Amino acid sequence: MNKHVKWIIRQWTHQKWFLIIMLFFTLGSSAVSIAHPIVFGRLIDLLRNILSNPGKYPAPMDEVNRIIWILLGLGFAQFVTGFYPAFRGWVNIRFEHFLRMFYFRFVVTKDFRFFQKYRTGDVVTRLTDDLSDFPKISWFLCSGIFRALNSFSLIMFSLVVMFGISPRLTLLSVAPLPLMMVVFYFTSDRLYKNFERNQQAISNINNQLEMSFSGIRIVKAFVSEEKYNRFFDTALARRFKTEMSVVKLNAVLHLIYEYIDYFAQIGVILFGGYMAVKGRITVGTFYMFYSYLSMMIYPLLDLPQLFVSGKQAFVNIDRLEDMKDYPSFNDTWSGTEKPAELQELRFENVDCTYPDKSEPAIRDCSFDLRKGERLLILGSTGAGKSTVANLVLGLLQPDSGAITFNGIPLQKIDLNDLRDLIAYVPQDPVLFTGTIKDNVLFAVDGATDEEYQTAVRASQLEQEIAAFPEREQTKVGQRGLGVSGGQKQRVTIARALIKRPQLLILDDITASLDAENEEKLWQDINIHYPGIAAIVISHRLSTLHYVDRVLFIDSEGRAHQGTHDELVFNNQEYHDFLHEHLK
Secondary structure, eight states: OOOHHHHHHHHHHTTHHHHHHHHHHHHHHHHHHHHHHHHHHHHHHHHHHHHHHHGGSSSSSHHHHHHHHHHHHHHHHHHHHTHHHHHHHHHHHHHHHHHHHHHHHHTTOOOOOHHSOOOOOHHHHHHTTTTTTTSSSHHHIIIHHHHHHHHHHHHHHHHHHHHHHHHHHHHHHTTTHHHHHHHHHHHHHHHHHHHHHHHHHHHHHHHHHHHHTTTTTHHHHOOOHHHHHHHHHHHHHHHHOOOOHHHHHHHHHHHHHHHHHHOOOOOOHHHHHHHHHHHHOOHHHHHHHHHHHHHHHHHHHHHHHHHHHHHHHHHHHHHHHHHHHHHHHGGGOOOOOSSSSSSSEEEEEEEOOOOOOOOOOOOEEEEEETTTOOOEEEEEETTSSHHHHHHHTTTSSOOOEEEETTTEEEEBBBBBHHHEEEEOOOSOOOOOOEEHHHHHHHTTTSHHHHHHHEEEHHHHHHHHHHHHTTTTGGEEEEEGGTSOOHHHHHHHHHHHHTTSSSSEEEOOGGSSOOHHHHHHHHHHHHHHHTOOOOEEEEEOGGGGGGOOOEEOOTTTSEEEEEEEHHHHHHHHHHHHHHHOOOO
């Protein structure tokens, strides 16, 4: 079975009851549509016979009234089935919502390699534009397929009636369908490629917009608005070109289908009219045949359209599945151990290489960190300091060596439980759209007001909040727009501390704190969060006063552990590093 058909069936299983209702709606709508010409045709023939031979019908109005009541019943049925398109649109939205949530869950579990390959704008496009509206996935899963089913049932019901009237005339009516299939067969590959290029162009546009708006301060600072306008013009021109190619191909196909059916319709009308004039069929029968022919015009166009829109939807399906199936470290992480607290973290001869690099970021890294201890990681830019933090968080996996947590290999620990024990404050602070309080409480459900206030005071954020007009309810924009860099960093520290973690990882965050506030930070951590272990990445010499040991990563990525005094006297590269880099 085709992989796309399997995928569609899997999605249908999640909405099966709604699809069963859709099936009844579809067949009911087709049946009501088919019944109308039959009843009207009989009414026309009845009236004609009554007028031409009134003596044959002693009570003609009884027969007419019976047909009128049937028409009223059909009218009510038509009213009920009139809700069919609205219900179909509602099921489209259900599919869209389900698929967006389903694929988003996969995206948030991916590691850094995924976000290097798939840029933000590309991911957004796949989760929005690829899913919604005609002829994208959610529309195709319900409206696209059920419209085609509705068309097919109309054609089949009509053919049954029409074959009973005139097999020759019926064959003339369906003659365009094989020709339409042939046209589609020879254009299907081109449709797929054109639509794929167009979706990639849309992704590029969204990437360009995301970069422009997130980096708007840099753009303005370097007076680069005109340059970005040119970048955007170029990207937009590519999208215009690919989108026009899709539109042109669809327009040509639709025109071909319409003219094929148009000429067939002329032939049917001429031939059917000739039969009616010659008396081979009645006027009512010709009306029925013409009504069914008119009724079949759009279904005959709809069936090829199913294949056209299907090709476009298959592109979107492939894009979503490519994103979902992109390999992640988490896919091989099968740990089930659930440690309650940190007793000891140990690295033993750990090497780690990034996937796109040939040389290891760190080599032969060994150190241990016990409950309540603090370790300062030093090294030049690019030496591998943040790599150590990423390894502890399970964001990277080592090439060789062992990382243990309370003596348990890291791979045997449940990843979520591991991260629940760790709080991470990145070098580049990230805030989410919302209030300052929302950002502090981001990772903790049900934190008390006392815990919130303690975290705010310890992070030296209390005076900053008091200076805001709306205090803790002050809104911050995307990426923390509206607050300073130092304020953003303190919010991220408060967000980490409110977890009351067993291990606190601070990646060069003290650059946003002056010496006095850094001292207060560590004093408050000692008072309010006793026993917390910490890994600190910093370039500030004063930080040495608040840590127990130092892990120095040299220019070759090798790690050296000891106290500050031990390393100063025993490691020349460490001595030179302090002299050149620390202030």
